[in-house]
Amino acid sequence: MELSGARILVDGLKREGVEYIFGVNGGAAMPIFDALYGETEVKLIPMRHEQGASHAADGYARATGKVGVALATSGPGATNLVTGIATAYMDSIPMVAITGQVFTHYIGSDAFQECDVIGVTRPICKHSYLIKSSDEIADVVAEAFHIAKTGKPGPVIIDIAKDAQNNEALFQYPETVNIRSYKPQVHGDPTQIAKAAALIKEAKRPMLYAGGGVVLADASEELQQLTLNTQIPITVTLMGLGAFPETHPLAMEMPGMHGSCCANYAFTDSDLIIAIGARFDDRVTGDLSKFAPNAKKIHIDIDASCIGKNVPVDVPIVGDAKNVLRELNKQVSTADIDPWRDQIQEWKQKYPFEYEQKSDIVMPQFVIEKIYEHYSDAIVVADVGQHQMWAAQYFKFTEPRQWLNSGGLGTMGFSLPAAIGAQLGCPDKTVVNINGDGSYIMTIQELVPAVTMKLPLKVFIINNMYLGMVRQWQELFHGKRYSAVDYHDNPDFALLAQAFGATGLRVEHPEDVEPALLKAKGITDGPVVIDFIVDEEENVFPMVPAGAGLGDVIRGLS
């Protein structure tokens, strides 16, 4: 049967099991929006800005593990998606972004709302397609979803000319996808795995270093088995939080710039690092020349280009973390490393995350501790900045996909729309959005669809009236010259929430923190926004200054 290109697209999305598509309508995408009108199987979620649409699709993908889908028109619609696409790319999130494009005969003519979106997004997507004919759509949709979710996941862009959306073609959806040039290596080389097992056996001061790849590969169970089998201490990165329960005695908490002293000291003293789905990011390693000088490295990663990119590796293993860990688990046993474990425990006890409590002012860390106390099972979606670090430090994550944040690109404005995606994907979970006053206002408009859909989001703003992380750097490294970070002109976020139709509360005293959190728990018919007015100049510690080695961590409270 002949169908319009737009109808073929929507039917293809159904075949891929898409539940939600987040979008903003516009001229060159109108046939697609028309095909989605009244659809119940693929539900269209209208957002208020295309950036919100791409973050919502991303949040949905992070929370569920399924492919998130965003939709926008050509030109400005497409360019507004770009930040969300780059965010997903940096964290390897499976996403398909669909953009309308001007009519094929206008392409290249600087037509109204024309933009070469394929060119613009080339370095920030896993792959992209420009569709000029309706009969290509079915095959491209199937390929795009296959590429987005297999191997190292990532965003794929489908740019469809308006005439291809309108014209009719035969709908034949491919049953299988076979791309001759794309065969991800998912099984680790057995010889390499055996070498890794041998190194683990010999090591005296080994540590596990797990990242977001473990979450993406759904390999948390295998990671926990490896940790328990070997009893080797483990640090989980910002992107991997929840892959191993932070409440476990072997957990050293997050490493890196604002990570635990324990994890950073462990790196510095370790003789074997077993990296799993982590990429030795500069925020983790600090000065590379001082990083883990005595350690051999085993690196398990699905992406061969990530191995040896920053740090020389002794045993590279290319493969899917789940498969590789399964094999590795068969070859390891409890490590005979009691003195090392004792050392780790000593560091853990000596240098916990800590702050000075104050009686007259709300401390941001205190708010996070209380959020953890009352919402320990929630999905936490953080934005980017000081509040993100405090949330990572003081909330003890125990489940994969419980913690969502923009780790790689560090995109302010990510969290509110991402929380919408997460809530739709996980309707039975409580979704807590921990936001900053700077980041919240960057995508505040997405409170509109959250109110419209009556999503019971808990939006908690850690409001210090500053672009806090930048202010902290200015305080420490720029002689307190607070250039462009003073946000004392913030609007009243509680009143503003009410204007949006949400519940808005403001908390200014420590004793009001808990009652407000409890009140928010009871509000289930729509979003609640709590504006926590916190200590303005509190800093995030520990801190490894940029360019310093992990051993030179500034502990903060002495």
Added chain:
Amino acid sequence: MNPEERHIFSVLVENRFGVLARVAGLFSGRGFNIDSLNVAETHDKSISHITLVTHGDAQIIDQIYQHLNRLIDVIEVTDLSTAGTHVERELVLIKVATDDPQKRTEILQVAEVFRGRVIDMKPTSLVLEITGDEGKLKAAIDIFNTYGILELARTGKIAMLRGKEN
């Protein structure tokens, strides 16, 4: 800084629009250099062959190899500099000034030394076609420079592995 090496990559890609931009973008986005690049369709119309010459230290060369492999449209990458012995050729067209008719005979004799072919001749210039490896082309260009090169175009290197022994 580790020593820099020159490497020749032979890359088979899907013959589609946009593929070359992806390959080139990989280099420009990371600050890697392309010394020469040749792209053309193969005997299989769905596949193009790219010969790419680049340089960098061992770590950069490894990254180039891995990132080429990572591109969805790339079917096969071979680092010819490490994968075995290979053959390579490049073709150059040189337009040489022949204002002085006396010199023309001399230029033609030199061209013969390089097994060059004359493919165009006008009263004041001629165009030579010379094929060879890098060393030979350099020698030829140096010599013709002394007569006055008006215009020069090179294909960039093309290369492939030698056939198997049996």
